[in-house]
Amino acid sequence: MQRLKTAMIEKATALLTSGEVSKVLGWKKGELGFDVEPAVFTSVDSLVDFTYDAFCGANLSKYLVEESKKEGKILVFLKPCDSYSFNQLIKEHRIKKENVYTVGIECQGKVDPYKLKENGIEFVTDASETVDTVTVNGKEFKKEEIILGKCLTCTKKLLSYDDVISFNEKREPSLDRFEMVKKLEAMTADERYAFWKDQLSNCIRCNACRNVCPACTCTKCVFDNDNSGIASKANSDSFEEKMFHIIRAFHVAGRCTDCGECSRVCPQHIPLHLLNRKFISDIDRLYGEYQAGEDTESKGPLTNYTTGDVDPSDVFGGK
Amino acid sequence: MQEMNNEKKPLIVAFCCNWCSYAGADLAGSSRLSYPADVKIIRVPCSCRVNPMFILKAFQRGADGVIICGCHPGDCHYTTGNYYARRRMSLLFSMLDYLGIERERTRVEWVSAAEGAKFSAVMNDFAGKIAELGENKRLEDLRCKD
Numbered sequence: 182m183q184r185l186k187t188a189m190i191e192k193a194t195a196l197l198t199s200g201e202v203s204k205v206l207g208w209k210k211g212e213l214g215f216d217v218e219p220a221v222f223t224s225v226d227s228l229v230d231f232t233y234d235a236f237c238g239a240n241l242s243k244y245l246v247e248e249s250k251k252e253g254k255i256l257v258f259l260k261p262c263d264s265y266s267f268n269q270l271i272k273e274h275r276i277k278k279e280n281v282y283t284v285g286i287e288c289q290g291k292v293d294p295y296k297l298k299e300n301g302i303e304f305v306t307d308a309s310e311t312v313d314t315v316t317v318n319g320k321e322f323k324k325e326e327i328i329l330g331k332c333l334t335c336t337k338k339l340l341s342y343d344d345v346i347s348f349n350e351k352r353e354p355s356l357d358r359f360e361m362v363k364k365l366e367a368m369t370a371d372e373r374y375a376f377w378k379d380q381l382s383n384c385i386r387c388n389a390c391r392n393v394c395p396a397c398t399c400t401k402c403v404f405d406n407d408n409s410g411i412a413s414k415a416n417s418d419s420f421e422e423k424m425f426h427i428i429r430a431f432h433v434a435g436r437c438t439d440c441g442e443c444s445r446v447c448p449q450h451i452p453l454h455l456l457n458r459k460f461i462s463d464i465d466r467l468y469g470e471y472q473a474g475e476d477t478e479s480k481g482p483l484t485n486y487t488t489g490d491v492d493p494s495d496v497f498g499g500k
Numbered sequence: 501m502q503e504m505n506n507e508k509k510p511l512i513v514a515f516c517c518n519w520c521s522y523a524g525a526d527l528a529g530s531s532r533l534s535y536p537a538d539v540k541i542i543r544v545p546c547s548c549r550v551n552p553m554f555i556l557k558a559f560q561r562g563a564d565g566v567i568i569c570g571c572h573p574g575d576c577h578y579t580t581g582n583y584y585a586r587r588r589m590s591l592l593f594s595m596l597d598y599l600g601i602e603r604e605r606t607r608v609e610w611v612s613a614a615e616g617a618k619f620s621a622v623m624n625d626f627a628g629k630i631a632e633l634g635e636n637k638r639l640e641d642l643r644c645k646d
Contacts, residue, residue: 486583
């Protein structure tokens, strides 16, 4: 990982010095090891704070919606999952591609700080990683134990890039991504209702999932409309947030690349990706396999149709 | 649920396409075929006009069942509208089922302007199912209820 970071800094320095790019979008060191944050670096000197380690889970592609519209070309480092979101945003004309220089970087799974906490590590002072292990504060963990949920099932490849930095160290996914969806589908309606009521009633409507989602880039969001009837914050029922989550999941259906950012940022640890994955698994099952963001041309499943599509009443195998 | 003479009756919202099902409802009426008065019809220009939020809002405001009626696939007045609606509704209803909301509360039916009898039969059947299921508790919004 150290050599990847070194190579990235070298690349950024070279491009900034040659003037090919004027900004670099990457991750900045925080005060503690786990609080790295996305940042824009504008000079070679500022790159001293640049970092890339096992805690860089954030998806950088959404920042390009704003940054690519500013003057000057920007260098961005894209992990495999970020590159799908990047492609999807290009497809939706949200990013000015000519203003972006993309560099693909490999990733072997990012650490979930909450899982570290469960393992008794509150503050990270020192961390290093190999393909299958992470060593934090001198304690070695297997990747499966402490990486983010989204990384456990990741099968994504690096897609679009102008350049790539890779040492061909790929971690194989340890879980099937639809496993939990299938488990829920096998439950009875009452059990599913109880499960979601239990999960979604934890929602505090902080809007973090919406704000981080690379598919949620509307300048005027339906949830910011006071007249929509769902923007109000006064809850009379703990499960009222279900409407918010159904609508949000539907708005990104067919466009969600399954980058898993919603679940990563949720302060209440609600498995929001399970809603999106339900749509993905239904789309795969009913309309043929589709991976949003795999290319920048194809029509999304909800903006397309075939005359032989399954009838809504037959989705569950007949009425 | 609506209250009539201290008796709770189900409330059903039917989104009907202007070009087919709405005329089908007219035909049912002029043919003297009855359908339950619990069905409140909302006329839309095309089944494709139905935003998934309309359906959720209907449930939020106390509907016990929502049915969407459009032209038969291939017969859309706007050529392709109902094909898109079909995909959307398949996914939305599957999602509602995934959240544990009774799948019988939502339905899509294709009813043409000539099918007054079908319209009446569909509505009677749907209203019967909803009456069996009773009040919609899982998608209600207490703020919107009396």
